[in-house]
Amino acid sequence: MTKINRQYFLTEFPKGMPTEETFRLVETTTPELEEGQVLVRTVYLSVDPYMRGRMSGVKTYIDPFTLDRPLTGGVVGQVEASKDANFEVGEIVAGLLDWADYTVASGKHLKKVPAFLKPVSAALGVAGMPGCTAYFGLLDIGQPKEGETVVVSGAAGAVGTVVGQIAKIKGCRVVGIAGGPDKVAYLRDELGFDEVIDYKAGDLREALQAACPNGVDIYFDNVGGTISDEVMRLINFHARIILCGQIADYNLEKPEQGPRHFGQLLVKSAMAKGFIVSNYNDRMLEGITQIGQWLGEGKLKFRETITEGLENTPQAFLGLFRGENTGKMLVKVSDVQGQ
Ligand SMILES: NC(=O)c1ccc[n+]([C@@H]2O[C@H](COP(=O)([O-])OP(=O)(O)OC[C@H]3O[C@@H](n4cnc5c(N)ncnc54)[C@H](OP(=O)(O)O)[C@@H]3O)[C@@H](O)[C@H]2O)c1
Incomplete structure (x- = not known):
């Protein structure tokens, strides 16, 4: 045929x-x-x-x-x-x-x-590669604990929406960063994020400070660039930085020189770790099964x-x-x- x-x-x-x-x-x-x-x-x-x-x-x-x-x-x-x-x-x-x-x-x-x-x-x-990226990145690297503040950039995307919801399931305070009022409304009103910042409007530094009065325990980084520079200023002692994506850099012809974060990681005894979802190929069934259960219980929306x-x-x-x-x-x- x-x-x-x-x-x-x-x-x-x-x-x-x-x-x-x-x-x-x-x-x-x-x-x-x-x-x-x-x-x-x-x-x-x-x-x-x-x-x-x-x-x-x-x-x-x-x-x-x-x-x-x-x-x-x-x-x-x-x-x-x-x-x-x-x-x-x-x-x-x-x-x-x-x-x-x-x-x-x-x-x-x-x-x-x-x-x-x-x-x-x-x-x-949600029940495939992006959902598992959120699941393993947040839970395995981030190790979220109840009451911690989790910031996620690229919050309204395939990975970010799942990260924020799993962090809520784990009892965290979730701050999303996304572009535009419609995305802000969706994350806050439909997905239950505690705070959402429109990085395209207003002063990101001020908005982050207001949204994270107790600092940042976990940063799930989907974008890199200047957004991440601002989040890094607020990390707490023993913070975990999950390096998932750097979309702000993908189309740059020359790499940008941003602030150097190693000093901040040092003084905060913090950890930044990159990962590729395929590192977890042998645990995919676990991720998909748990995500499927949360979908069935109405705890995850997409x-x-x-x-x-x-x-x-x-x-x-x-x-x-x-x-x-x-x-x-x-x-x-x-x-x-x-x-
Ligand atoms: N490590 C891994 O294994 C793995 C696996 C999957 C994905 N990723 C990475 O995770 C990130 C999210 O992936 P995804 O599939 O969920 O994509 P996505 O978030 O659904 O789509 C991309 C979003 O990125 C935002 N964006 C685009 N250019 C930007 C810029 N210059 N600055 C800030 N935000 C920008 C846009 O949202 P706004 O309207 O909010 O700007 C856009 O909707 C990507 O960086 C991707 O490469 C990594």
Whole structure:
């Protein structure tokens, strides 16, 4: 069974902020399946900030994208044809697949999305990689204790929304930092954050001081840059700084020189630790099970920002750097069929 397919490739390794010209959509046909392979139709495609690092042509903790292979990312899809006895036509699966209408993948690289998970897109957000990033980063590195003050930057995004809610579950006082009044209202009124600061309005230093009268015990850093410089001024004795992301830096052509934080870590006997969620691959089931339980109990809520159409994937990706998402940013490529 072959299908007409569209796949996204990079046209270049962008310097600075990518543009729509960084991406090209190419029409092809899918190859015939070999033994062990599965034809997956993309239903939802995840765009994530870390992909910007893979567009630089340089190996980090993960291989870079190349110019001659389609871009890849988290996908939830539906099996269209299968030569792997473990997968049946119509099943919902997840994997690291192409930015495309279809991917031919080895069955070994696919996971089944459990039938109880609704909507299936949650497998790419709250019940997937971003949710587990929040879970392991906050709980394993942050070790939150009741009554502590937790500050989270990028608070209205896929990771940040989960961090703040888990910190509330653990009895902490939660201060979020996000861009714009709608995000502030969502975090405070719907997710129950104690304080939310709009870093695009007013004086961040003053707002942080007012929101953290007892200092900062845990800082979950999703953004870096000047926002983190201000939070670091307020850390307490034995504070834990969780280095999750530095999105403010991802599109800089030259690194910025900010304040040097080591002295502050020293005098506060504080700890800053980076991590990659895949460090916790052997504990993923624990994270997903706990998140699933909290979702079922109504203790965790989530939102998704969904862009329609594969052809709009670059706009969705670039929108991450313009703050266009609340919760998980996704692209809807096709409908789930027959369920
Ligand atoms: N360590 C890991 O394993 C791991 C795993 C997943 C994600 N991450 C990192 O965690 C962070 C959050 O990821 P996510 O998937 O949840 O993305 P996200 O927060 O859903 O989306 C990105 C958000 O970042 C904010 N932002 C963009 N540019 C910014 C800038 N220059 N300064 C301040 N804020 C900016 C925007 O929100 P505003 O409107 O509020 O500005 C935007 O909505 C990213 O840095 C990502 O790389 C790390």
